[in-house]
Amino acid sequence: MHRYRSHNCGELRATDVDADVRLSGWLHNRRDLGGILFIDLRDHYGLVQLVARPGTPANEALGSLTKETVVRIDGKVSARGADNVNPDLPTGEIEIEVSEVEVLGAADQIPFTINADDGVNEEKRLEYRFLDLRRERMHRNIMLRTAVISAIRHKMVALGFNEMATPILSATSPEGARDFLVPSRLHAGKFYALPQAPQQFKQLLMIAGFDRYFQIAPCFRDEDARADRSPGEFYQLDIEMSFVEQEDVFGPVEKLMTELFTEFGNGRTVTSPFPRIPFREAMLKYGSDKPDLRAELELVDVSDVFAGSGFKAFADKHVRALAVPDTADQPRKFFDQLGDFAVQQGAKGLAWVRVGEENALTGPIAKFLTEDDVKALVAALDLKPGHAVFFGAGAFDEVSKIMGAVRVEVAKRAGHFVEDEFRFCWIVDFPMFEKDEDTGKIEFSHNPFSMPQGGLEALETQDPLDILAWQYDIVCNGTELSSGAIRNHEPEVMYKAFALAGYDKETVEAEFGGMLRAFKFGAPPHGGIAPGVDRIVMLLADEPNIRETIAFPLNGNAQDLLMGAPSEVEEARLKELHLSLRKPQAK
Missing domain, CATH: 2.40.50.140 (Nucleic acid-binding proteins)
Incomplete structure (x- = not known):
C-alpha cells in the first residue's frame, strides 16, 4: 500500500x-x-x-x-x-x-474556523491566506479559476489563436495608470516598467506576421483597489488579430464568452448575440458605459420638456426620467427608500410622480407641472396609468451617475430585473479624446494606440472632441470585462493623434520609437481586446469582491499581509541600485 x-x-x-x-x-x-x-x-x-x-x-x-x-x-x-x-x-x-x-x-490552535464562516475580517483572512484557502468556498473559487483558464486556452487554440509570451521588464507606457518601476543595476538612474498590458508587444507580433495571438497575461498597475479591481497585479486574456475590422474581433470573443459562461455559469443562461450600443447612447439610456442590462428599464432625456419651464428645479437643466410600469400603487415608503438611495449616490433627493387614470399625475412635484408639461411627458415616456416616473436634474455627468444607479435599484425593487442570466453587450464608438476638467487640455480618452474613425482626415478637419475611435468595451451584468480597439498602424496618423494630445514629434519618437519604426516597415491593419480573467471568474463565482477569486491577492492598501510586502530594503542593496530614499515627513 x-x-x-x-x-x-x-x-x-x-x-x-x-x-x-x-x-x-x-x-x-x-x-x-x-x-x-x-x-x-x-x-x-x-x-x-x-x-x-x-x-x-x-x-x-x-x-x-x-x-x-x-x-x-x-x-x-x-x-x-x-x-x-x-x-x-x-x-x-x-x-x-x-x-x-x-x-x-501537527497544527497549532487555528485563528479562525475553517469548517464554517465565522465572520472573520478580511485582514485576518489575508494574513492567514493559506488557512482561508482551505475553506470550501475559497477552494471552489480557485479551482473554478483553474478550470476557466484551462478552458480559455483550449477554446482559443480551437479558434485559431497561438499562445505567445511577451516581456515583463519593459519601458514605461501611457496606459492611463501609474507604472510599477524596477531600478536597473547595470544602467544607473534608469528604470524598467512592469507592463500595464502587453499592448505594444502584441501589436509588434502582428507586424511581425503572426496573425492571431493570445496570452494569459500578467499586468501591473499602481492604482487603488476597488471591488472589481485588484491593486498591483491582475491577469487578462490578451488577444490580437491581423487584417480585421471591429466585427472580426467581436466574432471569436463573443463565441468564447458564450461558451465559457454557459459551461461554467451553473445553469445561468447567456443572451446572444450581444447588442452593440454606442457610448453616447449608453450614457443617455443607462447612465453608464457599463450598463447592467438585467435591469429592463431605460432612462429618457426630457430636458426639452422643461426648457424654460416655470419649475425652477428642472428649468434649463439636463433632466433624465425613468418610467417604471406597474409601480404607481407602491406605498410611500417605497418611494422614500429610493429617495434615500439616490442621496447615497450623491443626489439632493429624488423627484417622482405617479400616473393615475386618464394619465393624471400625483406626487410631490405634480403641482409644479403645467398641463403642457404633463402632455409632453406622457408623449415622451409613453406613460400609462400605473406608471411611476423618477427624475434627475443637473449636469449631464452627475445626472448620469445618479440616475444610472437609480435605474438598477428601481428595477430590482419593482420586479423589472432579470436574475440568473448573463447579459453581455458591446459598447462602441467611444470618443477618441476628452478635455481635462482641471487643465482644459485635450487628452486621450481611451487607448492612445487606437485608430480614429475617419483616419487622418478626421484628425485634421474635425473638432477633437467630436472624433470617434474604433474602440469598444465588452460588458457583462454591469461589469466591464475589457476594453479593446482597432489599432492605429499608420505613422502619420499616430503623429497627428499624439500631437492633438500634446505630444510633439520628438516625444512620440522617444517614447514609442520601436512601434513607429515597425509601422514604417509594412504594418497590417490589426486589432484586439483583453478581457480580465479575474473579473470573468468573479462573475462566474457570483462573488462581489475580486479578491475572493485570487489565491494570494493584495489587500485594499496594496499590501501582502502574508509575505510582508512591500518591505524595506537594506542600504547596501539600495547603493547597488544607485538609489537613495527620500521619505515623506511625518505629519
Whole structure:
C-alpha cells in the first residue's frame, strides 16, 4: 500500500464497503457522541467520515488532536445505517472504521474556523491566506479559476489563436495608470516598467506576421483597489488579430464568452448575440458605459420638456426620467427608500410622480407641472396609468451617475430585473479624446494606440472632441470585462493623434520609437481586446469582491499581509541600485 494513501477523501462509495484503505488529510471537524468519535477528514478532493470506537488507540489519538492537524489513517470501509446517510456528500453512504493513526503535520490552535464562516475580517483572512484557502468556498473559487483558464486556452487554440509570451521588464507606457518601476543595476538612474498590458508587444507580433495571438497575461498597475479591481497585479486574456475590422474581433470573443459562461455559469443562461450600443447612447439610456442590462428599464432625456419651464428645479437643466410600469400603487415608503438611495449616490433627493387614470399625475412635484408639461411627458415616456416616473436634474455627468444607479435599484425593487442570466453587450464608438476638467487640455480618452474613425482626415478637419475611435468595451451584468480597439498602424496618423494630445514629434519618437519604426516597415491593419480573467471568474463565482477569486491577492492598501510586502530594503542593496530614499515627513 502507498505510504500515504490508497484513495483520496472524495472517491470512496458504497461499492468499496469492506475494503481496507489508507487516507491522508486534514482533521476538518470532530463530534463526540457517547464516546464514539466521528471525524470529517478533508483533502483536495472532498470529505469522508471517520469513526473511532471508545477504548481504541485511534479514539485516544484522534480525540486529542487539534483541528487542521494532518494525519494518515488506516481503516476499513463500512456502510452507514440508512438513517445516517448524508445525501449531500458524495461519500455520504459510507464511513471509515479507523484502526491506526499517524500524525503527519501537527497544527497549532487555528485563528479562525475553517469548517464554517465565522465572520472573520478580511485582514485576518489575508494574513492567514493559506488557512482561508482551505475553506470550501475559497477552494471552489480557485479551482473554478483553474478550470476557466484551462478552458480559455483550449477554446482559443480551437479558434485559431497561438499562445505567445511577451516581456515583463519593459519601458514605461501611457496606459492611463501609474507604472510599477524596477531600478536597473547595470544602467544607473534608469528604470524598467512592469507592463500595464502587453499592448505594444502584441501589436509588434502582428507586424511581425503572426496573425492571431493570445496570452494569459500578467499586468501591473499602481492604482487603488476597488471591488472589481485588484491593486498591483491582475491577469487578462490578451488577444490580437491581423487584417480585421471591429466585427472580426467581436466574432471569436463573443463565441468564447458564450461558451465559457454557459459551461461554467451553473445553469445561468447567456443572451446572444450581444447588442452593440454606442457610448453616447449608453450614457443617455443607462447612465453608464457599463450598463447592467438585467435591469429592463431605460432612462429618457426630457430636458426639452422643461426648457424654460416655470419649475425652477428642472428649468434649463439636463433632466433624465425613468418610467417604471406597474409601480404607481407602491406605498410611500417605497418611494422614500429610493429617495434615500439616490442621496447615497450623491443626489439632493429624488423627484417622482405617479400616473393615475386618464394619465393624471400625483406626487410631490405634480403641482409644479403645467398641463403642457404633463402632455409632453406622457408623449415622451409613453406613460400609462400605473406608471411611476423618477427624475434627475443637473449636469449631464452627475445626472448620469445618479440616475444610472437609480435605474438598477428601481428595477430590482419593482420586479423589472432579470436574475440568473448573463447579459453581455458591446459598447462602441467611444470618443477618441476628452478635455481635462482641471487643465482644459485635450487628452486621450481611451487607448492612445487606437485608430480614429475617419483616419487622418478626421484628425485634421474635425473638432477633437467630436472624433470617434474604433474602440469598444465588452460588458457583462454591469461589469466591464475589457476594453479593446482597432489599432492605429499608420505613422502619420499616430503623429497627428499624439500631437492633438500634446505630444510633439520628438516625444512620440522617444517614447514609442520601436512601434513607429515597425509601422514604417509594412504594418497590417490589426486589432484586439483583453478581457480580465479575474473579473470573468468573479462573475462566474457570483462573488462581489475580486479578491475572493485570487489565491494570494493584495489587500485594499496594496499590501501582502502574508509575505510582508512591500518591505524595506537594506542600504547596501539600495547603493547597488544607485538609489537613495527620500521619505515623506511625518505629519
